[in-house]
Amino acid sequence: MSHTFPAGNHGYTKKIVFACLFSLILSTSISAKDLPQNDLALSNEVFTIVVTASRIPQIITETPASVVVLTRAQLERTGVTNLGEALKTVSGVYIKDTGTMGSPASIFIRGSSNPQTLVLMDGRPINDARSGGVDASTIPVHNIERIEIIKGAASALYGADAVAGVVNIITAAGEGEPSHTVTIDVGEYGTRSATFTSAGRSGLTGYYLTANRSSTDSFQEHSSYRKLDFHLRLDHDLSATEQISMGVRHLDYDLEVPPYPGVPGTEGWREGKNTSLDFRYERILSLSSDLTLRTYYDGVQMYNLGTDDSLHNGKRAGWDLQINTIPATSRHLFTYGVAGEKNWVNSTKFAEPKERTNWGVYAQDIYSLTPRFDIVISGRYDRFSSHGDSLCGRLGLNYLLRDRTKLYASWGNAFRAPTFNDLYWWEETWSMYGNPELKPETAKNYELGWQHWLDNHTSFSAAVFHRDVTNMINWAEVEPYVWKVVNIDAVQVQGIEVEVAYPLTAALTAQFNYTYLDAVKNDNQPLEYAPSHKAQAGVTYTNTKGFSGTLETLYVGDRPAEGGLILPAYTVTNLNLLQELGSDWQLHCRVSNLFDTEYEDSAGYPAPPRMISAGFSYSF
Numbered sequence: 001m002s003h004t005f006p007a008g009n010h011g012y013t014k015k016i017v018f019a020c021l022f023s024l025i026l027s028t029s030i031s032a033k034d035l036p037q038n039d040l041a042l043s044n045e046v047f048t049i050v051v052t053a054s055r056i057p058q059i060i061t062e063t064p065a066s067v068v069v070l071t072r073a074q075l076e077r078t079g080v081t082n083l084g085e086a087l088k089t090v091s092g093v094y095i096k097d098t099g100t101m102g103s104p105a106s107i108f109i110r111g112s113s114n115p116q117t118l119v120l121m122d123g124r125p126i127n128d129a130r131s132g133g134v135d136a137s138t139i140p141v142h143n144i145e146r147i148e149i150i151k152g153a154a155s156a157l158y159g160a161d162a163v164a165g166v167v168n169i170i171t172a173a174g175e176g177e178p179s180h181t182v183t184i185d186v187g188e189y190g191t192r193s194a195t196f197t198s199a200g201r202s203g204l205t206g207y208y209l210t211a212n213r214s215s216t217d218s219f220q221e222h223s224s225y226r227k228l229d230f231h232l233r234l235d236h237d238l239s240a241t242e243q244i245s246m247g248v249r250h251l252d253y254d255l256e257v258p259p260y261p262g263v264p265g266t267e268g269w270r271e272g273k274n275t276s277l278d279f280r281y282e283r284i285l286s287l288s289s290d291l292t293l294r295t296y297y298d299g300v301q302m303y304n305l306g307t308d309d310s311l312h313n314g315k316r317a318g319w320d321l322q323i324n325t326i327p328a329t330s331r332h333l334f335t336y337g338v339a340g341e342k343n344w345v346n347s348t349k350f351a352e353p354k355e356r357t358n359w360g361v362y363a364q365d366i367y368s369l370t371p372r373f374d375i376v377i378s379g380r381y382d383r384f385s386s387h388g389d390s391l392c393g394r395l396g397l398n399y400l401l402r403d404r405t406k407l408y409a410s411w412g413n414a415f416r417a418p419t420f421n422d423l424y425w426w427e428e429t430w431s432m433y434g435n436p437e438l439k440p441e442t443a444k445n446y447e448l449g450w451q452h453w454l455d456n457h458t459s460f461s462a463a464v465f466h467r468d469v470t471n472m473i474n475w476a477e478v479e480p481y482v483w484k485v486v487n488i489d490a491v492q493v494q495g496i497e498v499e500v501a502y503p504l505t506a507a508l509t510a511q512f513n514y515t516y517l518d519a520v521k522n523d524n525q526p527l528e529y530a531p532s533h534k535a536q537a538g539v540t541y542t543n544t545k546g547f548s549g550t551l552e553t554l555y556v557g558d559r560p561a562e563g564g565l566i567l568p569a570y571t572v573t574n575l576n577l578l579q580e581l582g583s584d585w586q587l588h589c590r591v592s593n594l595f596d597t598e599y600e601d602s603a604g605y606p607a608p609p610r611m612i613s614a615g616f617s618y619s620f
Contacts, residue, residue, distance in 0.1 A: 048060040048069065050063060050067055050069060050148055051123070051148065051168070051170070052067075052120070052123075052148040052150050052166055052168040053065045053067055053148075053150050054157070054335070054364060054366065054376065054378075055123075055157050055158075055322065055335055055337075055364065056324050056333070056335055060406075061398075061400050061406050061451075062366075062374055062398060062400075063398065063408075064374070064376055064396030064397055064398035064408040064409065064410050065150055065151070065152055065396065065408065065410060065447075065449075066092075066150070066151040066152060066447065066449055066461075066463045066465075066497065067148065067149070067150055067151075068090050068091065068148070068149040068151075069146055069147070069148055069149075070086055070087075070090070070146060070147040070149075071145075071146045072144060072145055072146060072172065075141045075144065075147075076578070077540055077548055077550045077576065077578065078550050078552065078574070078576055079550075079574075079576035079588065079590040080141060081140065081141060081142075081193070081214075082105070082136065082137050082138070082139055082140055082141060083105075083134075083136040083137075083139040083140075083141065083147070083167075083169065084097055084105030084107075084136035084137045084139075085141075086141055086147060087107060087136065087147075087149070087167070088554060089513075089536040089538070089552055089554055090149055090513075091497045091498075091499055091513035091514070091515050091534075091536070092109055092110045092151050092495075092497050092515050092534075093107065093108070093109050093149070094108040094529060094530070094531060094534065094556070094559075095107060095108070095136065095601065096108055096114075096529050096601055096602050097136075097137065097601050097602060097605075098258075098601075098602045098605040099220075099223075099600070099601070099602070099605045099606055099607045099608060100216075100218045100219070100220065100223040100225065100258070100605075100608070101137075101191065101214075101216045101218065101223075101225050101608075102137055102138075102216075102225035102227060102253065102255045103137060103223070103225075103255070103605070104135045104137060105135060105136040105137040106133060106135075106136070107119070107133065107134065107136055107167065108164075108529055108530070109149075109151055109164040109165040110151060110164050110165070110465065110467065110493055110495060110515075110517065111164075111467075111491070111493040111495070111517050111519035111527055111530035112163060112164030112165075112493075113132075113133070114132065114133030114134070115127070115131075115132025115133040115161060115416055115419060116133075116161065116163035116164045116416050116441070116443075116469075117133065117134075117161070117162075117163075117164050117165055117166070117167060118154065118158055118160075118161040118162040118165075118166045118167070119133075119134040119136075119166075119167045119168075119169070120158075120166060120167065120168040120169065121168075121169045121171065121276075121278075122168075122169070122170060122171055122245075122247070122278065122280070122294075123168065123280075123292075123294060123320075124278065124294050124296045124318065124320065125158075125161075125318070125341075126276070126298070127161055128300065128314070128419075129314065129316060129343040129345065129356070129419065129420055130300075130312060130314050130345050130347065130419060130420040130421055131419055131420075131421055132161070132416075132419040132421070132422075133161075138227075138251055138253070138272075138274070139169065140210075140212055140229055140231075142183075142195050142197065142210050142212060143171050143172055143197075143208065143210040143231045143233070144169055144170070144171060144172065145170050145171060145172040145173070146170050147167065147168070147169055147170070148166075148167070148168045148170065149165065149166075149167050149168075150165050150166045150167075150168070151164070151165040151447075151463075151465075151497075152164075152165060152410060152412065152445050152447050152465065153392075153394065153412035153413060153414035153443060153444070153445035153467070154166045154394070154412070154414065155380060155382075155390070155392040155412070155413070155414035155415055156362070156364075156378040156379055156380050156392045156393050156394035156412055156413075156414075157362055157364060157378050157380060157394070158380075159339065159358075159360045159362075159380055159382045159392075160358070160382060160384075160390070160415060160416060160417040160440070161416050161417065162414055163414040163415070163416050163441065163443045163445075163467075163469065164443075164467070171208070171231070171233055171247065172199065172208045172233070173206055173208055173233060173235050173245075174199040174200050174201050174206035174207040174208040174233070174235065175199070175200070175201050175206060176200060176201060177200055177201075178198065178199070178200030178201075178202070179198070179199060179200060179619055179620070180196070180197065180198045180619065180620055181195075181196070181197040181198075181617055181618065181619045181620075182194075182195070182196055182617065182618050183195040183196075183197075183615060183616070183617040183618075184615045184616060184617075185588075185613050185614070185615030186613065186614065186615060187216075187611060187612060187613030187614070188219075188611050188612055188613070189216055189217050189218055189219045189611070190215070190216055190217030190218075191214075191215070191216040191217075191611070191613060192214065192215050192216070193212065193213070193214040193215075193615070194212070194213050194214075195210065195211070195212040196209075196210070196211045196212075197209065197210045204236055204237040204238075205234065205235065205236045205237075206234070206235040206236075207232070207233065207234050207235075208231075208232070208233045209231070209232045209233075210229075210230070210231050211228075211229070211230045211231075212227075212228070212229050212230075213227075213228050214226075214227050215227070218256075219608050219609060219611070220258065220606070221258070222256050222257070222258045222259065222267040223256055223257075223258050224255075224256045225253070225254075225255050225256070226253065226254050226255075227251065227252065227253035227254075228250075228251070228252045228253070229249075229250065229251045229252075230248075230249070230250045230251075231247070231248070231249045231250075232247065232248045233245065233246070233247045234246045234247070241283055241284040241285075242281075242282070242283045242284075243281075243282045243283075244279070244280065244281050244282075245278070245279070245280040245282075246277075246278065246279050246280075247276070247277070247278035247279075248275075248276070248277055248278075249274070249275070249276040249278075250273075250274070250275045250276075251272070251273070251274040251275075252272075252273050253271070253272050253273075254269060254270065254271045254272075255269070255270045255271075255272075256268075256269055257269065257270050257304075257306060258605070260604070261603065261604025261605065262604065265307070266306065266307050267306060268304060268305050268306015268307060268308075269304075269305045269306065270302065270303070270304050270305070271302070271303045271305070272300075272301060272302045272303070273299075273300075273301045274298070274299070274300050274301075275298070275299045276296065276297065276298045276299075277296065277297045278294070278295075278296045279294070279295045279296070280292065280293070280294050280295075281293040285323075285325075288325060288326045288327070288328065289323065289324060289325035289326070290323070290324050290325075291321070291322070291323050291324075292320075292321075292322045292323075293319070293320070293321050293322075294319060294320045294321075294322075295317075295318070295319045296316075296317070296318050296319075297315075297316065297317050297318075298314070298315065298316040299314070299315050300312070300313070300314040300315075300316075301313050301314075309348075310347070310348045310349055311347070311348050312345070312346075312347045312348070312349070313345070313346045313347070314343065314344065314345045314346075315343070315344045316341065316342070316343045316344075317341070317342050318339070318340060318341035318342070319339065319340055319341075320337060320338075320339040321337055321338055321339070322335065322336075322337035323335070323336055323337060331367060331368040331369070332365055332366070332367050333365070333366040333367075333368075334363070334364070334365055334366075335362075335363065335364040335366075335378075336361075336362065336363040336364070337361070337362055337363075338359070338360070338361045338362075339359065339360050339361075339362070340357070340358070340359040340360075341357070341358055341359070342355065342356070342357045342358075343355065343356050343357075343420070345420045345424075347420075349421070349425055349426065349427060350420070350424045350425070350426055351424070351426045354420055354423070354424050356384065356385050356386045356420070357384075357385045358382060358383060358384040358385065358417070359382070359383060360380055360381060360382035360383070361380065361381050362378065362379065362380035362381075363378065363379060363380075364376065364377065364378035364379075365377050365378075372399060372400045372401070373397075373398070373399050373400075374396075374397075374398045374399075375395075375396070375397055375398075376394070376395070376396035376397075376398065377393075377394070377395055377396075378393065378394045379391070379392065379393040379394070380392050380393075382415075384417055384440075386417070386418065386423055386436070387417065387418060387438065387439060387440055390415045390440055390442075392412070392413050392414055392415060393412065393413060394410065394411065394412035394413075395410065395411050395412070396408065396409070396410040396411075396412075397409045397410070404452055404453050404454070405450070405451070405452045405453075406449075406450070406451045406452075407449070407450055408447075408448070408449045408450075409447065409448050409449075410445075410446070410447045411444075411445070411446050411447075412444075412445050413442065413443060413444045413445070414442070414443045414444075414445065415440040415441060415442050415443070416440055416441040416443075416473075417440050418435075418438040418439075418440060418473060418485075421434065421485075422434055422435065422438055422473050422485045423435065423436050423438060423485075424436065425485065430483075431481055431482045431483060432475070432483045432484075433482075433483070433484050433485070434484075434485050435484055435485045435486060438473060438485060438486070438487060439471050439487050440471065441469055441470070441471050441472055441473055441487075442469070442470050442471055443467055443468065443469040443470075444467065444468050445465065445466070445467045446465065446466045446467075447463060447464065447465040447466075448463065448464045448465075449461070449462065449463040449464075450462050450463075456503060457501070457503055457509075458500075458501060458502050458503065459499075459500070459501045460499070460500050461497075461498070461499045462496070462497065462498045462499075463496070463497045464494075464495075464496050465493075465494065465495055465496075465497075466492075466493070466494040467491075467492070467493045467494070468490075468491070468492055469489075469490065469491040469492075469493075470490050471487040471490075472487065472488065472489030472490060472491055472521070473485060473486070473487060473488075473489075474486065474488050474489050476488050489521050489522055490521065490522055490523075491519070491520070491521045491527060492519070492520055492521075493517060493518070493519040493527070493530070494517075494518050494519075495515060495516050495517040495518060495519075496514075496515070496516045497513065497514070497515050497516075498513065498514045499511075499512070499513040500512045500513070504539070507541055507542055507543055508539060508540070508541050509539065509540050510537070510538070510539050511536070511537070511538045511539075511540075512535070512536065512537045512538075513535065513536050514533075514534070514535045514536075515533070515534045515535070516532065516533060517530050517531065517532055517533075517534075518532065519532075526560040527560065528559070528560050528561055528562060529559050529560070529561065530559065530560070531556050531557040531558065531559045531569075532557050532558070533555070533556075533557035533569075534554075534555065534556050534557060535554075535555045536552065536553070536554050536555070537552070537553050538550060538551060538552035538553065539551050546578075546579060546580025546581070547577075547578070547579050547580075548577070548578040548579075549575070549576070549577050549578070550575070550576045551573065551574075551575050552573065552574050552575075553571060553572070553573045554571070554572050554573075554574075555569070555570075555571045556569060556570055556571075556599075556601075557569045561602075561603035562603055563603075565603050567599075567600055567601075567603060568599070570597055570598075570599030571597060572593050572595075572597045572599065572607075573593070573594040573595055573597075574590070574591065574592050574593070574594060575590070575591040575594050576588070576589070576590045576591075577589045577590075583619070584618060584619050584620065585616065585617070585618055585619075586616065586617040586619075587614075587615075587616050588614065588615055588616070588617070589612070589613070589614040589615075590612070590613050590614075591610065591611075591612050592608065592610070592611045592612075592613075593607070593608060593609060593610045593611065594610060595610070596609050596610040
């Protein structure tokens with residue numbers, strides 16, 4: 001379900017103008033004046049702008065993909081604190097975590113593995129080259145403007161790892177008069193959090209700064225957690241047509257790791273530091289073209305102390321140059337670009353330090369065959385020093401029916417690059433070895449979808465999808481007591497997603513989504529951590545006196561786990577309450593796992609019991 005693009009986000013204002021020039025002025029799709037006068041109330045949903053599905057700002061009705069947008073307002077109303085919590089109730093998404101605050105949380109989209117989901121921050125990749133995927137528990141939400149989730153193969157535009165979809169975290173930009181907010185939260189089991197936010201714009205420069213300190217003693221032994229995170233974003237207008245943006249992120253944490261299930265005495269500690277630098281240059285070249293250049297750097301350090309000591313250091317540097325253009329009097333909107341990246345990893349689990357370079361070129365054509373019917377064709381070529389090249393394509397068809405209904409179909413192929421762990425792991429003590437001869441995982445994805453809006457902010461959507469993955473990478477016993485990473489598995493996933501948003505009254509809104517998955521590997525074996533049934537139902541109440549309350553219930557069906565285990569189904573309910581006190585103060589209270597349900601999202605690691613936290617925010 002999508003919501004209006006926040007007009008105050010200066011970093012995207014020019015891009016929105018560009019999208020509107022292409023989509024509205026040049027009549028390559030439906031414009032506001034084409035809608036009947038009594039349908040203009042649809043604008044909150046129909047004219048939502050998304051930037052991830054096609055790498056350009058695009059009205060959601062023009063996007064031939066399954067798109068979910070989580071806004072800052074939604075994140076605040078539900079009281080979530082990190083990306084993993086934010087994605088738990090999204091249709092088609094399963095979050096596999098190990099229960100305690102700060103413990104790793106993996107994103108599984110439509111039966112995928114964590115490394116098969118590409119995660120972006122402001123359009124650039126943040127997946128870890130050593131282990132693959134992203135730990136969603138380490139990404140806070142207090143600096144996020146919105147999150148866009150694109151489900152389906154996207155390697156034709158984004159390259160490696162976009163097998164099951166893309167999650168793009170779009171950070172907030174400073175606007176208006178400078179303002180500052182202090183937020184304090186306390187909860188059970190010694191849980192504490194303090195957040196400082198300062199944002200605003202002075203002349204041509206905007207800034208958005210957040211800093212957070214969180215800690216917990218945890219509900220179980222050997223699971224304490226401490227972390228400090230910091231984020232600064234700067235946006236500066238060089239001229240009426242040029243803008244630069246810079247960002248600095250830092251995370252410093254230490255996590256007590258509980259023992260492996262059933263193996264007492266294997267507890268330990270994990271310490272980590274992540275630092276990221278970003279630079280983006282945007283220029284409107286003309287009324288019909290623009291350019292974006294991104295460069296970025298990541299430095300990662302992780303130290304594990306316990307029964308299996310290890311130290312991992314990694315660095316990443318990358319860039320991406322993209323141009324969007326529409327020829328005069330043309331119905332084509334072209335996007336093309338080139339990107340490159342280099343990764344260095346030095347790990348005590350490798351025989352020697354390793355490095356890898358990769359580059360790619362991509363192109364896309366959005367062709368408006370009629371004012372209501374768009375054809376999207378995209379393709380990308382990638383080359384990796386570790387395993388060679390990959391070529392991916394995508395075809396999307398999008399039709400707007402009677403101004404209120406979108407029909408779309410898409411086909412695309414994708415690939416996942418082997419991680420450094422897959423290629424170079426070397427552990428003689430346990431006879432476990434990586435495989436430099438690995439091939440990338442490859443996938444084909446098919447999808448049909450429908451979305452319908454009513455003029456009272458009611459919306460319905462449904463999607464049917466199928467994905468085939470070959471050359472899946474996994475560990476196998478190649479000799480007695482000798483394990484090696486090999487291309488061994490084939491996975492087949494098909495399913496259905498349904499979503500509904502409906503205002504019961506002017507103050508009360510209900511949401512519902514349901515996902516059905518049929519996921520198997522190697523013809524007949526159930527796929528781990530792919531629940532056949534998942535559903536979410538929620539209601540949000542708001543009134544004119546500054547009160548807001550959100551009640552969400554999540555149902556997750558049985559899931560196969562490692563070793564043939566079956567994790568039983570569970571239903572968990574969360575409640576979040578907010579009360580504004582004038583323009584400066586806000587009180588909030590969150591009750592997680594309201595009915596104290598016992599369940600596991602990862603085999604052997606119990607989820608938290610009922611936990612209550614409360615706090616306040618003060619703005620000045």
